[in-house]
Amino acid sequence: MIIFGPLLVIAGIGFFCWLLFTLAVFALPFYAGLTVGAWAFHTGAGWLGGAIVGAIAAGLTFGVGQLALAFVPWTWLRLAxxxxxxxxxxxxxxxxxxxxxxxAMQSATWQTIFSLVGAVAVGVTALVRIAGTALPGREETRLARA
Structure with missing residues (x-):
């Protein structure tokens, strides 16, 4: 088990990182939609009303982010x-x-190390994917025309 534990962790991390890499762009909209949908459900909207309100909130969160990335002229604000x-x-x-x-493993130290590596990998990939979905800004458009 001492040999198979780290191998299983690496294989599992690879699968879930691929899944998280694919869905990382939607983590914040999903969380916003889930939170607003739960709020709507608990205020009496029912399960259908909560689901509809949550889906609208998730779509708005995603759309606002895309519009902000498209129209914000400053690089530092885009990075934020x-x-x-x-x-x-x-x-x-x-x-x-x-x-x-x-x-997969007993050692809390190795669990934390693998967790941090997975967090960095998913975070960097999400950063690159989200930054790649942004439309080119005014500077890039001006340079492309020249």
Missing amino acids: IVLVYAAPATVAGYYATHGIAQM
Whole structure:
């Protein structure tokens, strides 16, 4: 088991990182939609009303982020927006990796190390993917025309 534990952790991390890499762009909109949908449900909207309100909130969160990335002229503000959208993906990467590591190995130190590696990998990938979805800014458009 001492040999298979780390191998299983690496295989599991690879699968879940691929899944998280694919869905990382939607971590913040999903969380916002889930939170608003739960709020709507608990205020009496029912399960259908909560689901509809949550889906609208998630779509608005995603749309506002895309519009902000498209129209904000300053690079530092774009970076801040991308970091806000990538932070929930990093946290999700940490906890997903930590859950796999807990199942595969006993050592708390190695669990934490694998969890941090998974969080960094998911966070960096989310950062790159979210930054890549942004439309080119005014500077890039002006340079492309020249």
